[in-house]
Amino acid sequence: MPRTLVTEAVMIAIYGQLLAPSAPVEYLLPYTTVVELYELQTSLDPLMESKHEDQHVKKxxxxxxxxxxxxxxxxxxxxxxxxxxxxxxxxxxxxLVSIRIVNALDTAALGDSFDPIETELLLTSQRFKTPLLTDQVEWISRILEAKVPVQIYDIDDFEYAVENNDFTES
Incomplete structure (x- = not known):
């Protein structure tokens, strides 16, 4: 049975290791994160620090x-x-990798602490009792401060997240 993780669609594009896990993984992506890819694709703002990396990610x-x-x-x-x-x-x-798109809804259940996409990611994680995977350290801090009951993995801990199959709410 694959390990399930909630993440943003852009994470799949940026981090190649998400496409080469050591065990089967299924990603749950709120649909708004897929829509966001269109905006990122055409944005003039760089996504990455180096021009070469930015072009690679946009590709x-x-x-x-x-x-x-x-x-x-x-x-x-x-x-x-x-x-x-x-x-x-x-x-x-x-x-080893599959994706399921979630028709998530921002219900404003988490107030003004999180933007709509962050809220959808958190609610998806809660609803499906699935850990969240992100690269945003500041967001992880805000989640912990708000005591949102989700399990979170930093992208640097991806392999551990794949190997750790127990979901326990924090």
Whole structure:
């Protein structure tokens, strides 16, 4: 059974190790994080420090978006978007990696402490009792300060997250 983690679509594009785990992984991606990829793809603001890395990441974003736009994958995504909190059928990226799109809803349950995408990620993690994977240290601090009951892994602890199959709310 694959390890399930909640993350943003851009993380899949930025961090290659997410596509080469040591064991099967399924990522839950709120749909708004997929929509955000279109904005990041066309943004003039750099995503990475070096121009070379920035071009590479934008290329990976384009490839991921093209994959999501393939007819079968698009059908899976559209079907999930018909019902709040529905999950798409798995979208396979490799033998070890699959993605499920979540029709998450920002219910403002967490107040003004988090932006809408952060809220959707947190609510997805809570709803599906699945750990959250991020590279944003400042956001992790805010989650801990707000005492949001989710398990969080920093991107540097990705392999540990894959190997650790117990979900316990913090």
């Amino acid at each position: 990976k974003i384009s490839q991921l978006l093209q994959y999501f736009e393939e007819p079968l994958n698009q059908k899976k995504i559209r079907r999930a978007l018909q019902v709040p909190w529905a999950l798409s059928s798995p979208i396979l990226l490799s033998d």
